[in-house]
Amino acid sequence: xxxxxxxxxxxxxxxxxxxxxxxxxxxxxxxxxxxxxxxxxxxxxxxxxxxxxxxxxxxxxxxxxxxxxxxxxxxxxxxxxxxxxxxxxxxxxxxxxxxxxxxxxxxxxxxxxxxxxxxxxxxxxxxxxxxxxxxxxxxxxxxxxxxxxxxxxxxxxxxxxxxxxxxxxxxxxxxxxxxxxxxxxxxxxxxxxxxxxxxxxxxxxxxxxxxxxxxxxxxxxxxxxxxxxxxxxxxxxxxxxxxxxxxxxxxxxxxxxxxxxxxxxxxxxxxxxxxxxxxxxxxxxxxxxxxxxxxxxxxxxxxxxxxxxxxxxxxxxxxxxxxxxxxxxxxxxxxxxxxxxxxxxxxxxxxxxxxxxxxxxxxxxxxxxxxxxxxxxxxxxxxxxxxxxxxxxxxxxxxxxxxxxxxxxxxxxxxxxxxxxxxxxxxxxxxxxxxxxxxxxxxxxxxxxxxxxxxxxxxxxxxxxxxxxxxxxxxxxxxxxxxxxx
Amino acid sequence: xxxxxxxxxxxxxxxxxxxxxxxxxxxxxxxxxxxxxxxxxxxxxxxxxxxxxxxxxxxxxxxxxxxxxxxxxxxxxxxxxxxxxxxxxxxxxxxxxxxxxxxxxxxxxxxxxxxxxxxxxxxxxxxxxxxxxxxxxxxxxxxxxxxxxxxxxxxxxxxxxxxxxxxxxxxxxxxxxxxxxxxxxxxxxxxxxxxxxxxxxxxxxxxxxxxxxxxxxxxxxxxxxxxxxxxxxxxxxxxxxxxxxxxxxxxxxxxxxxxxxxxxxxxxxxxxxxxxxxxxxxxxxxxxxxxxxxxxxxxxxxxxxxxxxxxxxxxxxxxxxxxxxxxxxxxxxxxxxxxxxxxxxxxxxxxxxxxxxxxxxxxxxxxxxxxxxxxxxxxxxxxxxxxxxxxxxxxxxxxxxxxxxxxxxxxxxxxxxxxxxxxxxxxxxxxxxxxxxxxxxxxxxxxxxxxxxx
Numbered sequence: 001x002x003x004x005x006x007x008x009x010x011x012x013x014x015x016x017x018x019x020x021x022x023x024x025x026x027x028x029x030x031x032x033x034x035x036x037x038x039x040x041x042x043x044x045x046x047x048x049x050x051x052x053x054x055x056x057x058x059x060x061x062x063x064x065x066x067x068x069x070x071x072x073x074x075x076x077x078x079x080x081x082x083x084x085x086x087x088x089x090x091x092x093x094x095x096x097x098x099x100x101x102x103x104x105x106x107x108x109x110x111x112x113x114x115x116x117x118x119x120x121x122x123x124x125x126x127x128x129x130x131x132x133x134x135x136x137x138x139x140x141x142x143x144x145x146x147x148x149x150x151x152x153x154x155x156x157x158x159x160x161x162x163x164x165x166x167x168x169x170x171x172x173x174x175x176x177x178x179x180x181x182x183x184x185x186x187x188x189x190x191x192x193x194x195x196x197x198x199x200x201x202x203x204x205x206x207x208x209x210x211x212x213x214x215x216x217x218x219x220x221x222x223x224x225x226x227x228x229x230x231x232x233x234x235x236x237x238x239x240x241x242x243x244x245x246x247x248x249x250x251x252x253x254x255x256x257x258x259x260x261x262x263x264x265x266x267x268x269x270x271x272x273x274x275x276x277x278x279x280x281x282x283x284x285x286x287x288x289x290x291x292x293x294x295x296x297x298x299x300x301x302x303x304x305x306x307x308x309x310x311x312x313x314x315x316x317x318x319x320x321x322x323x324x325x326x327x328x329x330x331x332x333x334x335x336x337x338x339x340x341x342x343x344x345x346x347x348x349x350x351x352x353x354x355x356x357x358x359x360x361x362x363x364x365x366x367x368x369x370x371x372x373x374x375x376x377x378x379x380x381x382x383x384x385x386x387x388x389x390x391x392x393x394x395x396x397x398x399x400x401x402x403x404x405x406x407x408x409x410x411x412x413x414x415x416x417x418x419x420x421x422x423x424x425x426x427x428x429x430x431x432x433x434x435x436x437x438x439x440x441x442x443x444x445x446x447x448x449x450x451x452x453x454x455x456x457x458x459x460x461x462x463x464x465x466x467x468x469x470x471x472x473x474x475x476x477x478x479x480x481x482x483x484x485x486x
Numbered sequence: 487x488x489x490x491x492x493x494x495x496x497x498x499x500x501x502x503x504x505x506x507x508x509x510x511x512x513x514x515x516x517x518x519x520x521x522x523x524x525x526x527x528x529x530x531x532x533x534x535x536x537x538x539x540x541x542x543x544x545x546x547x548x549x550x551x552x553x554x555x556x557x558x559x560x561x562x563x564x565x566x567x568x569x570x571x572x573x574x575x576x577x578x579x580x581x582x583x584x585x586x587x588x589x590x591x592x593x594x595x596x597x598x599x600x601x602x603x604x605x606x607x608x609x610x611x612x613x614x615x616x617x618x619x620x621x622x623x624x625x626x627x628x629x630x631x632x633x634x635x636x637x638x639x640x641x642x643x644x645x646x647x648x649x650x651x652x653x654x655x656x657x658x659x660x661x662x663x664x665x666x667x668x669x670x671x672x673x674x675x676x677x678x679x680x681x682x683x684x685x686x687x688x689x690x691x692x693x694x695x696x697x698x699x700x701x702x703x704x705x706x707x708x709x710x711x712x713x714x715x716x717x718x719x720x721x722x723x724x725x726x727x728x729x730x731x732x733x734x735x736x737x738x739x740x741x742x743x744x745x746x747x748x749x750x751x752x753x754x755x756x757x758x759x760x761x762x763x764x765x766x767x768x769x770x771x772x773x774x775x776x777x778x779x780x781x782x783x784x785x786x787x788x789x790x791x792x793x794x795x796x797x798x799x800x801x802x803x804x805x806x807x808x809x810x811x812x813x814x815x816x817x818x819x820x821x822x823x824x825x826x827x828x829x830x831x832x833x834x835x836x837x838x839x840x841x842x843x844x845x846x847x848x849x850x851x852x853x854x855x856x857x858x859x860x861x862x863x864x865x866x867x868x869x870x871x872x873x874x875x876x877x878x879x880x881x882x883x884x885x886x887x888x889x890x891x892x893x894x895x896x897x898x899x900x901x902x903x904x905x906x907x908x909x910x911x912x913x914x915x916x917x918x919x920x921x922x923x924x925x926x927x928x929x930x931x932x933x934x935x936x937x938x939x940x
Contacts, residue, residue, distance in 0.1 A: 065556040081530065282638060
């Protein structure tokens with residue numbers, strides 16, 4: 001076997017060889033065991049991850065933590081079937097055992113398999129080079145950062161009665177070896193800074209939360225120019241919500257602000273376009289390729305190649321390089337998101353969206369960074385166009401039922417719009433709608449595409465993966481708003 | 487206790503103390519599991535796993551309290567355990583002294599006389615993966631043969647998990663328990679006139695023999711999906727809202743979260759200043775019991791080695807106690823309720839064990855018949871709950887009630903209110919308690935909520 005001397009695969013292969021004694025020949029032998037009976041595909045996924053976090057509350061850092069997760073998952077595919085075995089021990093023996101377990105799902109015997117792996121499949125790019133791993137930054141620096149954030153938040157307004165802040169760093173070393181000869185490695189940094197404040201005024205209490213992060217060095221977030229605006233935002237939202245009134249319930253025109261409200265795309269559209277649901281025809285978007293699913297002018301993209309973003313990956317968790325996938329082009333559905341299995345079964349190409357939470361999970365089609373391309377209109381004009389409606393600036397979270405297409409999400413910052421003017425803040429606003437329908441109601445698209453700050457985590461079948469979203473200001477006509485005032 | 491667990495925990499504690507900790511504890515969780523999904527006639531996947539994780543906590547005494555840190559690893563070699571113990575102490579040194587931090591001040595469970603809580607059936611240990619695949623297959627076939635409108639599914643999934651938890655601390659407590667959980671879940675799709683609906687049913691228990699018959703699980707899942715066909719929105723209105731055995735437990739979880747000692751001292755609960763007060767209607771009695779035989783949340787000792795117990799959190803509407811571990815108890819001036827929840831990968835927190843609302847009278851059908859007009863909620867989606875204010879607004883699907891009868895299925899609506907008002911206006915609690923997890927509730931009716939739709 002051969003590989004380029006300085007590819008990411010070589011780095012991680014060296015890492016796993018030095019730590020666990022894995023080399024090219026025993027990787028090939030492990031795959032050989034998995035392939036002893038006739039299968040379509042087999043792969044090995046090695047992971048060694050370190051995560052640490054430091055949390056502040058009541059103005060002190062009470063505890064720190066550090067977790068090391070390591071293991072190997074062996075997968076065998078035959079037709080629609082997948083056999084998967086994983087172990088938290090990385091050794092030649094554990095690979096052999098897991099491989100024979102995974103193989104056992106396959107019933108037919110063949111003459112035995114052999115495979116040679118090589119490092120040719122690694123992408124010639126690194127979207128997130130870091131000189132210092134987030135987990136190598138001394139804990140003392142993280143502690144002092146959180147202390148500064150706490151003092152700053154409390155200095156901004158006397159009504160701030162509680163501050164919780166945390167900094168989380170992660171460094172994952174992955175090595176993927178496939179029966180098609182794939183040998184790809186990746187080193188994935190991930191950092192995140194969170195601040196949550198509680199403001200109290202008389203009887204009323206409200207929360208304000210902000211976070212940011214991505215796949216880059218931690219020191220980027222440690223700059224006051226970065227974390228001060230973050231703290232200001234959390235404080236601003238908490239104080240704002242102290243004055244918020246109950247949200248009216250009913251159907252109204254809604255303007256979504258740029259950035260994080262892009263979770264509308266993620267929930268309402270993105271999940272419904274994941275290949276597994278469409279291969280099984282359980283999605284409200286099944287069999288709708290080529291059909292109009294959104295208003296003219298709406299183009300939605302999933303792009304895993306944006307440098308440094310939380311949802312980005314050099315390669316997905318099956319070793320497929322990520323790419324820019326257009327899902328909806330000018331209102332027409334043009335593509336799904338695929339992992340290897342679903343692409344093969346649907347006769348399509350893998351799109352670099354096969355992701356898994358860790359070595360202990362089977363890959364599935366998942367989103368990376370999902371966003372709508374910018375349009376032409378000025379955001380102010382879009383707001384002015386609404387007579388009576390809701391302006392939703394930020395959301396706490398959302399969920400979708402893939403089959404019926406129904407989605408819901410909860411605003412954490414929203415205002416009434418009256419005669420084109422932003423009015424009082426409202427609390428408890430929940431938006432509900434139907435995925436295949438909602439983008440057809442997009443009547444205006446702003447020129448101000450923004451991405452979120454790097455805080456998205458997507459859950460599916462019990463697996464969490466980091467994702468990103470983006471949106472320009474848009475107007476959606478006649479959306480159902482849930483609130484307490486009928 | 488296995489020799490490995492005893493040795494690893496002893497090594498971690500010894501090393502943490504020699505590195506400078508005055509107190510330490512360690513938890514080793516050894517788990518193996520198998521899981522399979524069948525979809526149609528085909529096996530979708532089979533997954534088998536084995537995992538061991540060691541968690542170490544070190545506390546260092548100073549003049550104003552203790553510093554602390556937690557680490558975890560799955561590498562149990564002597565060198566790795568020693569390295570992690572050293573690192574735990576090193577991280578702890580960077581944190582601040584906290585006067586409330588520390589292990590419990592005694593009162594540990596008696597480790598050689600732990601109660602048998604019926605947490606596993608030794609006979610289930612050798613369950614063959616083929617047998618669980620067959621369970622999934624039977625559920626899948628039953629679901630698909632209920633009605634010709636069921637021709638597709640997300641599949642039927644069977645899982646068996648076995649675990650062994652060992653916990654020891656520097657105060658001398660060392661205990662272990664073994665448990666299992668088995669489940670079967672079926673999620674069919676119903677089609678009609680070009681529209682699709684899905685729903686599910688499941689069964690879960692500590693013993694395989696406690697599970698419902700697979701065919702019954704599949705049939706019930708199919709019936710639940712079928713009854714959603716033709717769902718529509720309803721006009722925005724204020725009506726009584728009934729939560730069923732699937733949706734009511736989520737309300738209890740939210741209440742329990744707001745009773746956690748951590749939420750209280752952090753001012754993160756709308757119930758923070760209500761201890762001893764009437765916070766619910768007469769019909770609301772909320773119990774948490776970590777020693778319920780066969781309970782999915784049962785364990786003989788909690789995450790700090792304290793004995794688990796029965797706690798009445800709300801009695802006939804009156805708030806009686808917070809859920810506490812030793813840390814939050816010290817913060818609030820109380821004693822632990824045996825609710826320390828701890829996985830190997832984190833510091834102790836507070837968690838409910840087996841949580842339920844005491845049953846009242848009448849079946850779900852009788853409660854529906856007693857409701858002239860309203861909504862029976864069978865599914866909730868989204869995260870629209872603010873624990874600080876109690877504001878509640880979630881996406882819902884269910885069945886519309888007109889003249890005490892089910893009129894038609896409903897979807898794409900929200901139900902909204904404030905949890906404080908919802909608790910006081912619960913005006914019916916049913917008699918059936920069906921466990922689908924660690925939290926169970928009879929059906930209950932909230933007198934008035936806002937349903938937002940057309």
